[in-house]
Amino acid sequence: MKKVNVFCVLFFCFSSGSAFSEENRVPVTEQGAIEEGRTAAEILGGCAKMIPTERLLVKGTITVRKQRGIVLAECPYKLLLDWGAHTPSAECLLLDAQGTSLVERAVLSRPAGQPAQIKLYSGPEQKPEESPSYAGRICGSDMTWMDLSFDFLWWKDVKFDATPRGECRLGRDCDIVVTVPPGPIPGCSAVRIWIDRQWRCLMQAEQLDPQGNPVRTMWVQRVKKVQDRWMIPELEIETLNSGHRTRLFVDDVAEP
Helix, strand or coil, X not given: CEECCCCCECXXXXXXXXXXXXXXXXXXXXXXXXXXXXXXXXXXHHHHCCCCCCCEEEEEEEEEEECCCCEEEEEEEEEEEECCCCCCEEEEEEECCCCCCEEEEEEEECXXXXXXXXXXXXXXXCEEECCCCCCCECXXXXXXXXXXXXXXXXXXXXXXXXXXXXXXXXXXXXXXXXXXCCCCEXXXXXXXXXXXCCCCCEEEEEEECCCCCEEEEEEEEEEEEXXXXXXXXXXXXXXXXXXXXXXXXXXXXXXX
8 A cells, every 4th residue: 555645543644735834733724813704604614525535544543542541442444445536435344342343334425415424334244233323432432423423513503602712722713603413313403513723623512412512522632743744633523421432543545
């Protein structure tokens, strides 16, 4: 496989063309402040366009641990992305803790104008399973199929949050929008999204229950530079009041 100068987590990446400050270790825009006056739909649409369209093979680990750091479970994964195809698609292989045996295979696609579709197969024999709910957990972790598909970036019912601007957990200045699924998702009435005002990418998201209360949150854990690219190598996902968290770590991104 040919390695590429791209490193992303859940498929967002930043090139040196985005003009990052090496001295301050934080990115800055070429033109200064981001222009004002964009609608919530434009902001969310711009975020969706940050997803790379080239074919990529992503390898990493999903780790579930108690908040004090005790590891409860680990699940290596391989993710073949082809979001630039005529019908955008991805294939996810979830492996056992040793990384030698296939536990689940999920095939995701996003037909034009439709919600993401998920086909699930279990075990080395690839037994077809019932399509999971978007809110269904992946290998018992805090991560859901909605996270993996990023389907909420394409939902059309979107508005600014009651607090339309604020900092994410990483301390970045963000626009905050709320988007509603086009169809019912158990336990999810909407998703609140923090979108960086300079990077224009997702920095944090909260799943809201039918009463509008957050029940699960996902956020960028850290940012670092590799060669001429800034990358997001880790995401943290927490089911609130559960006593455990899940970390998704990217080990490698290559061009298959």
